[in-house]
Amino acid sequence: MSLLNRLLFSVTLAIATILMGTLGWSVTSARQYLDSQLQSEGDNAVSALALSLSQPANQDPVTRDLLMMALFDTGKFSAITLTGLDGKSLFERRQTPQSRYRGQAPGWFVALLPLRAPQAQRAISDGWKQVGQLSLTVDNGYAYDALWRSSTRISLLVIVAGLAWAIFVAVLLRWFRRVLHQQVEDQVMAIAGQASRSAHAESGHSEPARVSELAAVVSAIQATRERVRATAREQSDQIESLQLELHTDPVTGLPNRRYFINELRRVLEAESDEEMATGHLMLFRQRDLLAVNAQLNHAQTDAWLARMARQVSNILTQSSPTTPGSQFARLNGSDFIVLLPQLAGPEALVLVETIRQALESLRIPLPHGERCRWAYALTDYLPGGSVGSTLARLDQALMRAESAGSDEVEYAPLQSENHVNDHQAQRQWQHLLHSALTTPGALSLQLRAFASRATGPVLHHEATLMAHPDAKTTLAGTLFLPVALRLGLSAGFDLKAIELALDWLRQNTHETLVIRISLASIQSASFLPQVKTTLQSAPEGIAARLVFEFDAYALQAETEEVTEFAPEVARYGAEVALRRLDQSPMALNQLHQVKLRFVKLGGDFVERASTSPGTRQLLIAMLETARHLALATLVAGTVTPETATWLRTHGAELLVERT
Secondary structure, eight states: OOOOHHHHHHHHHHHHHHHHHHHHHHHHHHHHHHHHHHHHHHHHHHHHHHHTTSSSSOOOOHHHHHHHHHTTTSSEEEEEEEEEESSSSSEEEEETTSSSSOSSOOOHHHHHHHOOOOOOEEEEETTTTTEEEEEEEEHHHHHHHHEEEEEEHHHHHHHHHHEEEEEEEEHHHHHHHHHHHIIIIIHHTTTTOOOOOHHHHTTTTTOOOOGGGHHHHHHHHHHHHHHHHHHHHHHHOOOHHHHHHHTTTTTTOOHHHHHHHHHHHHHHOOTTTTTTTTTTEEEEEETTHHHHHHHOOOHHHHHHHHHHHHHHHHHHHTTTSSSTEEEEEOSSSEEEEETTTTTOOOHHHHHHHHHHHHTTOOOOOOOOOOOOOOEEEEEEEEETHHHHHHHHHHHHHHHHHHHHOOOSSSOOOGSSSSSOHHHHHOOOOHHHHHHHSSSSEEEEEEHHHHHESOOOSSEEEEEEEEEEEEEEEEHHHHHHHHHHHTTTOHHHHHHHHHHHHHHHHHHOOOOOOOOOOHHHHSEEETHHHHHHHHHHHTTTTTTTGGGEEEEEHHHHHHHHHHHHHHHHHTTTTTTEEOOOOOGGGGGGGGGGGGGEEEEEEEEEHHHHHHOOOOHHHHHHHHHHHHHHOOOOOESSSSSOOOHHHHHHTTTTTEEEEEO
């Protein structure tokens, strides 16, 4: 077989393979589509019939049988059955083999491409009471007809295309042989005895044509060689560009998840002395990205995300002398992550706080007046750690931040893993925390005012402890207090917060202040006596406007300590409250043991109650328990206007931050 014939044979075989593959793919796709249509038709029909049978007017057996018989008489369904809760058949109709629609498709076709006869089921109810189970089987006879017609048409098209290709190949072969003989073969035969030109080819030059008729061919060969070289360079550039696109987020221009995971794995597996230093990972999520998309159009949302990415990247660039090798990436639509290698302790928190403040300044107003929310999480790592466990620790911290509804950074320390402690970072933390406790003015309170309605009076202020390591740096308590807890210093910081709260109440005579107390503090035997001493030294009436807020888990886990703490501080007029009751529902069992000012629920938990019956029942139980105990129930977070109205009808109030 000649080379030309082989070439044409191979091309013909490829075309035949493509045509047969197209035929097989089209028929398979049509079959899958008909399967899905049959299932959809069955689901829609059984849903409509079940809804009709569940109406009070259709509960009569005769009416019910008429409705099901009317649907069965359409001929589109091979079986309809209705069974009671006891398994007894209340109605059953099935097509006999003689009455079934046989269709036009031959038997071999039906056996070759079987279609499912999907069965759909729905429950029939009478009001809140379920009375039976409706089952419906779709007749696939008409679907076989549609598949047979589609298959025959496609097969005919493939045959016509194959015949056209065969005719075209025959004509092309005759034409190509004539052209080859006239324009190429004679010239090639004429130069067959010429000397080799390999040396010239290596030097990039071709031997001139001995006959003028071949000059154009030689020139074309040289031009083609240059074009191939240019094309190769272009393709190399395209490959490099595609590799860059493969690891880049198209909206923000940041590295994507695949690239970042590889970089994080490289950092964690590093073994050189220069890279064997601890670092931090910051994960933040735009919680209201769907609402932002609804508020802005697609292009505006992309521009906003790109602007955010540039601003955070600029912060990292400006801090590059102290954070070499930092990485900023987009994990998915709403999640972003920052890698801060070789940066441990307070220095990392300064940079994290700068990023948080930059993100807070980019919040967009939403339709109901609130602004879009960010959730932040931070953790540290050591080389040799696992990528999965490090990211899992970050995800857990981010979930806690979302549940708390706070705009502060949730810190998840490395303590949860069996790593060797980074002594240098620990010494830095100890120095910073001891300095904050002993230096006047190193601690302050960040206050936020809350009201039950946007136009109502302020109910109370909530205080968050802030640290000032130097004149230019401010650290939120959510960043350094977890470390203080690990180092056994949480009681000292809570006492400082109480002192600052009393000073503020002394200057603001008509305000109420809520301050958070950690579980570790009340577990300390010396904490309560120190609190009593501090309250006793305050002017009369000041402590009556101070509220100590505990996590509901504290009442659940340390009931005795909390029930002892509350009456002791009440002797000076102070009160106790609980937050995050939705995250520790077992604390409901102990609510009656302590006198509380209010309990606080999360907005996300309340919103879930609108779609989850179980969550709604738990929420109602919490509201009813609080009402029987004469406790105010406050909801912190953003909820829809409908949910806010429902809360007010059940005795709860939505906390709105006042600026």
